[in-house]
Amino acid sequence: MKHIIILGDGMADWPVESLGNKTLLQYAQTPCMDMLAKMGRTGMLKTVQDGFHPGSEVANSSILGYDQCKVYEGRGPLEAASIGVELSSDDMAIRCNIISLEGDHIKNHSCGRLETEEGDILIKYLQEKLANDPDIVEKYGHIVHFYTGVQYRHLLVINGGSKNLLCTPPHDVPLKPWRPLLVQPDVEAEKVAGHTTRLSATETAELLNLLIVKSQKLLSEHPLNAQRMAEGKDPANSIWPWAGGYRPHMIPLTTTFPQIKKGAVITAVDLIRGIGTLAGLRVIEVEGATGLYDTNYEGKAQAAIEALKTDDFVYLHIEASDEAGHDGDLELKIQTIEDLDRRAIKPIYEAVKDWGKTGTPTADMEPVAIAVLPDHPTPVAYRTHTNEPVPFLIYASGIDPDGVEVFDEKSCREGVYGHLEKDGFIKALMAVN
Numbered sequence: 222m223k224h225i226i227i228l229g230d231g232m233a234d235w236p237v238e239s240l241g242n243k244t245l246l247q248y249a250q251t252p253c254m255d256m257l258a259k260m261g262r263t264g265m266l267k268t269v270q271d272g273f274h275p276g277s278e279v280a281n282s283s284i285l286g287y288d289q290c291k292v293y294e295g296r297g298p299l300e301a302a303s304i305g306v307e308l309s310s311d312d313m314a315i316r317c318n319i320i321s322l323e324g325d326h327i328k329n330h331s332c333g334r335l336e337t338e339e340g341d342i343l344i345k346y347l348q349e350k351l352a353n354d355p356d357i358v359e360k361y362g363h364i365v366h367f368y369t370g371v372q373y374r375h376l377l378v379i380n381g382g383s384k385n386l387l388c389t390p391p392h393d394v395p396l397k398p399w400r401p402l403l404v405q406p407d408v409e410a411e412k413v414a415g416h417t418t419r420l421s422a423t424e425t426a427e428l429l430n431l432l433i434v435k436s437q438k439l440l441s442e443h444p445l446n447a448q449r450m451a452e453g454k455d456p457a458n459s460i461w462p463w464a465g466g467y468r469p470h471m472i473p474l475t476t477t478f479p480q481i482k483k484g485a486v487i488t489a490v491d492l493i494r495g496i497g498t499l500a501g502l503r504v505i506e507v508e509g510a511t512g513l514y515d516t517n518y519e520g521k522a523q524a525a526i527e528a529l530k531t532d533d534f535v536y537l538h539i540e541a542s543d544e545a546g547h548d549g550d551l552e553l554k555i556q557t558i559e560d561l562d563r564r565a566i567k568p569i570y571e572a573v574k575d576w577g578k579t580g581t582p583t584a585d586m587e588p589v590a591i592a593v594l595p596d597h598p599t600p601v602a603y604r605t606h607t608n609e610p611v612p613f614l615i616y617a618s619g620i621d622p623d624g625v626e627v628f629d630e631k632s633c634r635e636g637v638y639g640h641l642e643k644d645g646f647i648k649a650l651m652a653v654n
Contacts, residue, residue, distance in 0.1 A: 264638025473501025
């Protein structure tokens with residue numbers, strides 16, 4: 222039995238009054254998800270372990286069965302793995318958004334929409350200017366390294382930096398004043414861990430805040446931002462570092478699960494590429510995969526189908542619903558859920574439904590178990606992640622259905638799997654054979 226997880230990032234939500242107090246999954250037209258739930262088995266999954274922020278890095282690695290207490294190192298090191306940046310034992314890697322400020326407030330966490338080519342220009346400019354800034358070099362040395370990621374998501378590596386920091390994810394604070402949200406040292410965490418890095422937590426926080434302030438002047442003067450503003454776009458006028466950590470140690474899935482001899486991850490998001498890479502999965506690039514509502518659903522679905530012909534396991538991640546939730550766009554988020562159902566899940570199901578069945582043209586193909594779930598809710602009313610459990614379904618030909626008729630946050634509470642956490646979901650999926 223082969224296995225595929227189809228992940229609709231941030232797809233879960235809260236009841237919405239204008240939708241008759243239905244959640245978006247209840248309201249949206251999702252005939253394929255509902256069919257798979259009816260033919261399969263369902264439950265609820267706690268993807269965010271107690272004590273952890275409900276970030277995508279926590280939720281997605283938890284879905285794959287990783288204990289956050291053992292592997293969590295923040296987003297920075299995962300994104301380093303995604304873009305091929307080798308971290309030394311002295312490096313602290315931290316996510317580096319390019320965000321949009323309006324006056325003293327954070328307008329948005331993504332500059333509205335920043336293309337990777339634009340981000341590359343700005344990150345290389347910051348590397349040239351800030352990594353060699355006399356004020357920084359004189360006090361700290363040449364320890365600052367910026368690396369281009371994807372769209373607005375980039376990487377900052379501080380050689381000798383401390384990870385014991387209190388950082389605010391920018392997508393959690395749209396329209397909030399930015400100065401009170403600057404990086405703070407986590408003195409208590411440093412006391413527990415001990416001061417083992419070249420820079421203390423206080424020194425690292427001071428350096429990061431200096432980089433933020435200096436980036437604002439540099440970026441505001443860059444011709445690219447003058448062009449963006451002339452075109453009516455949000456300026457990309459500040460960096461925002463958050464979620465730092467050291468090189469993580471994750472055991473590959475091929476070691477944990479003998480069912481997986483070869484696996485693949487398909488995503489437009491560098492964070493998920495990093496998780497997949499550290500989990501021992503090969504990364505499949507899909508042309509036109511944007512991470513937004515206009516992503517290439519059909520291309521991603523076809524890539525997943527082709528991967529299942531050669532691999533035992535595929536992790537297909539689609540970001541669009543999460544971004545719509547962050548934007549607070551109700552209609553767009555409904556559209557992304559329906560697009561996921563119609564343009565990705567349905568063609569995958571149609572392609573693999575007869576694999577392994579006697580008397581069919583694909584009788585010699587190994588059958589496929591399909592799982593569908595979000596990683597966390599991103600409610601449109603709240604515009605950021607929450608830590609409530611999420612619904613999931615698992616379908617395979619011949620599985621004993623549990624009586625749940627549709628796929629949503631309420632119905633799946635009645636599923637036979639009940640409420641799972643930690644590695645319960647991935648073990649349940651791998652047990653389907």
